[in-house]
Amino acid sequence: MSGQIVVTGLGVISPIGIGVSEFWKAALDGRSGVSAIEGFDPFPMDGYRSKVAGQIHGFAPERYLDSVQAERVDRYAQFALVAAKEALADSGLQMAKENPRRIGVIVGAGMGGMVMGEREITQLYQSQRPHRVHPNFIPVITLNSASGIVAMAHGAKGPNYTISTACSSSAHALGQAMQCIREGRADVVITVGADASITPLVFAGFCSLRALSTKYNDQPERASRPFDRSRDGFVMGEGAGALVLESSAHAKKRKARIYAEVAGYAATSEAYHMVIPREDGEEIAVTMRLAMADAGIATSQIDYINAHATSTSIGDAVEAKAIRQVFRSRADKIAVSATKSLIGHTLGAAGAIGGVATVLGIHTGQIHPTANFEEPDPACDLRGLSASVQERNVKAALLNAFGFGSNNAAVVIKRYAS
Amino acid sequence: MSDPTVTPKIVAALADYLKRDPKTIRPDLHLRDDLGLDSMAVIELLYKIEETFDLQIPDQDLVSLSTVGAVAKYVDQRLAPVKRTASDARRLPAKGKKKN
Numbered sequence: 001m002s003g004q005i006v007v008t009g010l011g012v013i014s015p016i017g018i019g020v021s022e023f024w025k026a027a028l029d030g031r032s033g034v035s036a037i038e039g040f041d042p043f044p045m046d047g048y049r050s051k052v053a054g055q056i057h058g059f060a061p062e063r064y065l066d067s068v069q070a071e072r073v074d075r076y077a078q079f080a081l082v083a084a085k086e087a088l089a090d091s092g093l094q095m096a097k098e099n100p101r102r103i104g105v106i107v108g109a110g111m112g113g114m115v116m117g118e119r120e121i122t123q124l125y126q127s128q129r130p131h132r133v134h135p136n137f138i139p140v141i142t143l144n145s146a147s148g149i150v151a152m153a154h155g156a157k158g159p160n161y162t163i164s165t166a167c168s169s170s171a172h173a174l175g176q177a178m179q180c181i182r183e184g185r186a187d188v189v190i191t192v193g194a195d196a197s198i199t200p201l202v203f204a205g206f207c208s209l210r211a212l213s214t215k216y217n218d219q220p221e222r223a224s225r226p227f228d229r230s231r232d233g234f235v236m237g238e239g240a241g242a243l244v245l246e247s248s249a250h251a252k253k254r255k256a257r258i259y260a261e262v263a264g265y266a267a268t269s270e271a272y273h274m275v276i277p278r279e280d281g282e283e284i285a286v287t288m289r290l291a292m293a294d295a296g297i298a299t300s301q302i303d304y305i306n307a308h309a310t311s312t313s314i315g316d317a318v319e320a321k322a323i324r325q326v327f328r329s330r331a332d333k334i335a336v337s338a339t340k341s342l343i344g345h346t347l348g349a350a351g352a353i354g355g356v357a358t359v360l361g362i363h364t365g366q367i368h369p370t371a372n373f374e375e376p377d378p379a380c381d382l383r384g385l386s387a388s389v390q391e392r393n394v395k396a397a398l399l400n401a402f403g404f405g406s407n408n409a410a411v412v413i414k415r416y417a418s
Numbered sequence: 419m420s421d422p423t424v425t426p427k428i429v430a431a432l433a434d435y436l437k438r439d440p441k442t443i444r445p446d447l448h449l450r451d452d453l454g455l456d457s458m459a460v461i462e463l464l465y466k467i468e469e470t471f472d473l474q475i476p477d478q479d480l481v482s483l484s485t486v487g488a489v490a491k492y493v494d495q496r497l498a499p500v501k502r503t504a505s506d507a508r509r510l511p512a513k514g515k516k517k518n
Contacts (some may be wrong), residue, residue, distance in 0.1 A: 049474075208461075210477050214478070233477070274458070
């Protein structure tokens with residue numbers, strides 16, 4: 001055991017801003033980063049049921065990364081590199097002064113290198129020339145390409161792996177990073193969530209699942225509306241979030257600024273259905289309870305929940321039901337917000353970006369608005385939601401994340417007190 | 419019901435999906451409550467029906483497709499040119515443009 005595990009650095013790249021300050025300013029404004037997809041060159045959007053997404057427009061990797069590094073990895077790993085670089089700089093950690101074997105990298109990614117993946121598969125089937133498959137295809141699509149390249153970029157030689165549990169990937173990455181330090185296997189873990197798969201095939205796949213919003217194709221900024229009565233599905237997003245986690249002893253030794261403490265984590269399986277949650281919310285409730293038990297805190301101590309809340313009809317209602325089950329009447333006093341209302345569902349990045357928003361909520365005392373929360377849904381009985389900023393003195397928060405394959409994660413993040 | 423082949427095709431698709439005798443699949447049966455299809459299974463069934471009848475079924479229309487008979491009636495209406503509204507026509511792929 002290594003005492004407390006704290007957050008000392010943050011990084012974000014998102015549809016509402018590249019860099020934490022730009023992201024947080026837009027988040028507090030409640031600005032939606034969802035826009036109309038211009039098309040998947042060379043074919044138009046006509047055949048897609050949904051036509052909107054939270055995309056990062058005009059991203060020029062060479063502005064943030066050295067060109068060789070940037071060229072050899074897929075878009076999601078470029079995002080991971082950008083977010084990790086910002087988080088490390090923010091933490092003030094100087095790698096030259098550290099034992100590199102004590103610095104780990106854990107990345108959560110749901111889809112991975114789909115940009116190159118789809119392109120190479122398409123080209124092979126069209127050209128039927130196997131010898132023209134790009135030599136970098138395998139390293140790029142291998143799902144740990146981001147955790148590998150982030151470690152290489154910074155010389156981090158400690159534990160290095162990728163967690164892929166669909167939409168909860170980086171919430172699990174956060175929890176696993178906490179456990180890794182708790183078990184004494186590393187002093188610092190650069191924790192990242194990244195995904196960039198708004199690609200012709202993946203987008204079509206989510207359309208076919210009928211999981212995406214289709215009602216607001218003409219008003220993209222209104223499409224992602226978690227907990228709102230008129231929600232009709234999630235909106236795909238892309239991006240990355242990064243958090244530098246370290247033992248409090250290590251952070252204190254180097255006089256680092258501490259944002260918050262990651263205090264507890266739970267991982268469970270509903271063992272129920274590949275894409276549908278159990279409607280009674282029982283499994284999600286259990287997951288939240290286990291995370292609080294791991295953190296050693298009571299339900300009465302939670303002031304804020306950064307909800308998974310993807311904006312699907314069933315998902316949001318089940319999560320609200322679970323929150324009600326766990327917190328009963330206190331649920332009305334807890335501030336709840338949905339980061340996906342601002343940026344869409346960034347899949348494997350969602351837990352980490354939600355984690356950054358949770359840490360900033362604790363650190364700044366401001367909970368970002370849930371955009372498009374206009375009319376409460378009786379099926380989502382929560383009073384702590386708001387389309388405006390909520391000023392709260394948050395002492396302890398829950399970060400929820402649930403993924404296809406019937407898996408759930410919950411992470412407890414607390415205000416740090418030595 | 420203007421096209422008598424619609425219902426048997428839908429029943430055949432359901433029987434194949436559920437691995438059960440087509441004779442036991444009646445129009446009044448509820449997809450979820452009687453046949454045990456969850457929302458994902460309904461989506462898979464409709465995917466098959468879209469292919470069979472060369473249709474695109476928008477998400478908004480899903481809520482009304484609760485029974486075997488409702489699906490058959492819906493498909494039949496969508497296929498009948500006289501009843502087709504302007505918005506329905508837009509949903510239908512133009513003939514000869516289907517990509518394989």
